[in-house]
Structures are given as structure tokens and as C-alpha cells.
Amino acid sequence: MKPDHFHVTSECTMVNEILSRVGDKWTVLVVSYLGNGAMRFNELRRTVSGISQKMLTTTLRGLERDGFVTRTIFPTIPPRVEYELTDLGRELLVPVRALGAWAVSNHDRVLAARNRFDAAQGAVSEPFGPERNLSEAAE
């Protein structure tokens, strides 16, 4: 058999757990920003820009639960809550950023393949005018 290939069985459960956490809509954004240092709730809210406070709370709770961020409350008036990556979170950041770097490097290749595929699909169903907006199927 092949030299590489680690057993694709129960390990994938763990891999999928991590990827599901990391692959959702906001986690990477939040973790990436927190990679620059501790931040407060509304500071994150403004920075991520587009996230609802519900999803920010949900995302942060999930990350806290899995031990990737700490939540520190300063009982002042007004209250102050800071979120910061744990060691585990910073370690996670390494492979995540590797994947991120890959994504940035190969974004164009993916887009090109996507356009090629969509053009080919449009050609069979619409032989007379396959000209489609390239961004229609992307989102």
C-alpha cells in the first residue's frame, strides 16, 4: 500500500471535530484577531464587523469550552470582559494559519477551476449563451 496515509477511521472523528469548530463562519476570524492579543467583547464586535453579538457570544463560548480562549471578567463599572487565547489556542493557530496561508496562495487557482467548471456546466445546458456572471455561484 501507500507509504503515507494515516488510518482514516476513528482519527477522522477528532479531525472533523476540530475542523467543524474551526470551519464555521466566524471562529477563524475571531481566533485570528485574538492572535494579536487580548480583546474586549465590543472591541471584537467592532473589529470582526459583520458578526452579530449572538454569534460572537456563541463563538466565544465554544472556544472557551474547548479551552482555546480564556474569559476574564473585571468587575468594574461598567463591566469589562477580556478574551485571550490560551496556549492551546495559540498552538492551534499554527496549523490554522498554515492552512490560511495555503488558502491565500492558492485562492486564484481555486477561483480559476471554479470558473472553468461553471463555464463547462453552463455550456451543456445553455448552448446559445453560456456567458454568466462569474460571481453568481460563488456566494
Next chain:
Amino acid sequence: MKPDHFHVTSECTMVNEILSRVGDKWTVLVVSYLGNGAMRFNELRRTVSGISQKMLTTTLRGLERDGFVTRTIFPTIPPRVEYELTDLGRELLVPVRALGAWAVSNHDRVLAARNRFDAAQGAVSEPFGPERNLSEAAE
């Protein structure tokens, strides 16, 4: 240690695109198995074991669209369709497996953090009997 930090702005769109593709329920499984060599449709179906043919089709189409796998049809009787990773797909496999390796290595730490968190949550809302099944909230 934090001399890194690449700009967390538009790059994250691409990162999130890749992570959303890779973070769904089946993609990593399928790509991992295809990393061992070309496979037929029902061969994949049997191997992944648990996937519906709808999701297998959807997953493979998405991967094909983004240029990660090729789909080769042999017009025999019965028809034979083989899926294989492209160069792009094999390159993607590298950072994905790095993340996978991290997930396997640190799975226990995540679980421990999760149990700690859940125990702490149960303690405040249920002061008399915080004993909960450790797997109830995991899935």
C-alpha cells in the same frame, strides 16, 4: 511570542472559503481516502461508510468544481466513474493533514477542557448534583 499576524481582513474571506469547504461533514474524509489513490463512486460510498449518496455526490461535485478532484468516466457496461485528487488537491492535503495531526495530538486536551467547562457550568446551575454524562454535550 507574536511577531506574526498577517492582515486579518480580506484574506479571511479566502481562508474562510477554504475552511468552509474543508470543514463540512464529509470533505476531509473523502479527500483523505482519495489521498490513497483513485476510487470509484460506490467504492468511496462503502469506504466512507455513513455517508449518503446525495452527500457523496454533493461533496465530490464541490471538490471537482474547486479543482481538487477529477472525475473520469469510463463508458463501459456497467458504467465506471473514478475520482482522483488533482495536484491542487494533493497540495491541499498537506496543510489539512497538518491540522489533522494537530487534532489527533491535542484531542485529549480539548476533551479535558470541555469536561472542565461543562462541570463548571453544571456546578453553578445545579449546586446539588452536577454529575452529568460527559458525552451529553459533546454531540
Next chain:
DNA sequence: CGGCATCCATTCCGATACTG
């Protein structure tokens, strides 16, 4: 064998309103 189409359950996520 390798699909696609349809229906249905679940989950995700955003908008809004309210609380300490």
C-alpha cells in the same frame, strides 16, 4: 453502477428585544 429530484428534519445564523 452512478447518479438526480424530492421531501423532510435539524442546525446555523441574523434580527430584534430585553436585562444587570
Next chain:
DNA sequence: CAGTATCGGAATGGATGCCG
């Protein structure tokens, strides 16, 4: 400021049936 609670729409994913 930092949340919680609730609603509804959108997206995801499974089961089933049909087709070349």
C-alpha cells in the same frame, strides 16, 4: 458594556424513489 432570550429564514444533511 456585556450579555440572554426568542423568532424566523436559510443552509445543511438524511431518506426515499426514479432513471440511463
